[in-house]
Amino acid sequence: MSLYCRFKGSLGQFELDADIELPESGVSVLFGPSGCGKTSLLRCLAGLSRLEGQFDINGESWQNDKHFLPVHKRPVGYVFQEASLFPHLSVRANLLFGHKRVKRSQKANGYISFDRLVELLSLGPLLERSVVRLSGGERQRIAIARALLTNPRLLLMDEPLSALDSHNKAEIICYLERLQRELTIPIIYVTHSHEEVSRLADYVVVMEAGRTVAAGEVNAIFSRLDLPIQHDEIAGSVLNGVIAEADHQWGLVRIGVSGESIWCRDTGLQSGDHVRVRVLARDVSIALNPLVGSSILNCLQAQITEIKDDVAHSIALVRIKISDSQGEQYIVARLSRRSISQLDLQVGKKIWAQIKSVAVM
Numbered sequence: 001m002s003l004y005c006r007f008k009g010s011l012g013q014f015e016l017d018a019d020i021e022l023p024e025s026g027v028s029v030l031f032g033p034s035g036c037g038k039t040s041l042l043r044c045l046a047g048l049s050r051l052e053g054q055f056d057i058n059g060e061s062w063q064n065d066k067h068f069l070p071v072h073k074r075p076v077g078y079v080f081q082e083a084s085l086f087p088h089l090s091v092r093a094n095l096l097f098g099h100k101r102v103k104r105s106q107k108a109n110g111y112i113s114f115d116r117l118v119e120l121l122s123l124g125p126l127l128e129r130s131v132v133r134l135s136g137g138e139r140q141r142i143a144i145a146r147a148l149l150t151n152p153r154l155l156l157m158d159e160p161l162s163a164l165d166s167h168n169k170a171e172i173i174c175y176l177e178r179l180q181r182e183l184t185i186p187i188i189y190v191t192h193s194h195e196e197v198s199r200l201a202d203y204v205v206v207m208e209a210g211r212t213v214a215a216g217e218v219n220a221i222f223s224r225l226d227l228p229i230q231h232d233e234i235a236g237s238v239l240n241g242v243i244a245e246a247d248h249q250w251g252l253v254r255i256g257v258s259g260e261s262i263w264c265r266d267t268g269l270q271s272g273d274h275v276r277v278r279v280l281a282r283d284v285s286i287a288l289n290p291l292v293g294s295s296i297l298n299c300l301q302a303q304i305t306e307i308k309d310d311v312a313h314s315i316a317l318v319r320i321k322i323s324d325s326q327g328e329q330y331i332v333a334r335l336s337r338r339s340i341s342q343l344d345l346q347v348g349k350k351i352w353a354q355i356k357s358v359a360v361m
C-alpha cells in the first residue's frame with residue numbers, strides 16, 4: 001500500500017471523515033450511495049477542497065499538518081462526469097493542450113505516449129475533427145486521453161460513465177479495461193454502479209454518510225453481510241475465474257472458480273482468459289444434495305460461513321465459501337428465512353449452491 005489519506009471536517013452541513021490506504025497502482029473504486037461524499041473525497045485528494053488531514057502518495061506528502069501542496073502543483077489527471085472540451089479546437093488540439101505542458105524530463109515512469117494513447121482509445125479517425133459533433137462516448141475517450149497526457153501521478157475519475165447511454169457505457173468500459181492493463185499510476189474511480197465496480201475495480205472503498213466504512217479486495221467486500229451494499233436488490237458477489245472450456249454447440253463457457261465450475265454464456269473469450277463473474281444474491285439458491293433432473297447448470301459444493309437477517313423481515317443473507325488449494329472465494333445467497341429454517345441451514349454446514357447459467361453476468 002502506498003497511498004494513504006485521512007481528511008476530517010465540514011463542507012457546509014456535510015461532515016467528511018475519511019481514512020483510507022490504497023494500493024500504489026490499479027483501480028480503486030469509491031463506492032456508495034448518492035450524497036455519501038465520494039466527490040468530496042476526490043476533491044480533497046486533488047487539492048480542490050482543503051480539510052484537515054494528511055495525504056501521502058508513493059513516498060511524497062501532498063498534505064500534512066504543516067504543508068498543503070496547492071491544486072496547480074499536484075500532478076493529477078481528473079476526468080469528470082461530462083467531458084469539458086474546448087469547442088473551438090480540434091480533437092488533436094484538445095489532446096495536445098495538456099501534452100505540451102509536460103517537459104521531457106518530467107515524464108514519469110509508465111508514461112504513455114500520445115501515439116499509444118491514440119491507439120489504445122481508437123482516437124486516430126477523430127483527430128482532425130471538431131469536438132462539437134462528437135458522441136458522449138467519443139468526448140469521454142478524449143477527456144481520458146487528455147487527462148493522461150498531462151503525465152499525472154494519480155488519475156481521478158468521477159462517475160465518468162454516468163452521463164452516457166448504455167451502448168456508450170459498454171464501449172468505454174472496454175477501453176478502460178484496456179487502459180488498466182497499461183497504466184502504472186493509481187486510479188481512483190467514483191461510482192455507484194455495481195457493474196462498473198465488478199468490471200473495473202481492483203480494490204473497493206465503501207462510503208456511507210461521509211465516512212469510509214470498509215476497504216478491500218472486490219470479492220471480500222461484496223461478500224460482507226454487514227455492509228449496507230447488501231440491502232440493494234441488485235447486490236451480488238464478484239468472483240475471479242479462468243475460462244476452462246467452451247461448449248460451442250450450446251454457446252456456453254465453463255469458468256473455473258476456486259475449484260468449482262460456473263457455466264455461463266460464451267462472449268467470445270478464450271481458454272485461459274482471466275475473467276470476473278457477478279452473481280446476484282437473489283439468483284443463488286441452496287440445496288442439501290446435488291441436483292438431479294434440474295435445468296440449473298451450476299451446482300457448486302460450498303460451505304456456509306455466515307447467516308444474517310436482512311432488513312426485510314422474511315429474508316436472510318447467507319455467505320458461502322468455495323475453496324481450493326489456491327485460496328477461497330465467497331458467494332452471497334439471499335433466501336427466505338423459512339427456507340433457512342426448513343433446511344436447518346447453519347454456519348459450517350456443507351451445501352450445494354445453485355446458480356442458473358443465464359443469471360451469471
Ligand SMILES: Nc1ncnc2c1ncn2[C@@H]1O[C@H](COP(=O)(O)OP(=O)(O)OP(=O)(O)O)[C@@H](O)[C@H]1O
Binds near residue numbers: 037192
Ligand atoms: N463545499 C460544499 N459546501 C456545502 N456542501 C457541500 C460541499 N461539498 C459537498 N457538499 C455536500 O456534501 C454532500 C456529499 O456530496 P458529494 O458530491 O461528495 O457526494 P457523492 O457521494 O459524490 O454524490 P453523487 O454520487 O450524487 O455524486 C452533499 O450533500 C453535498 O451537497
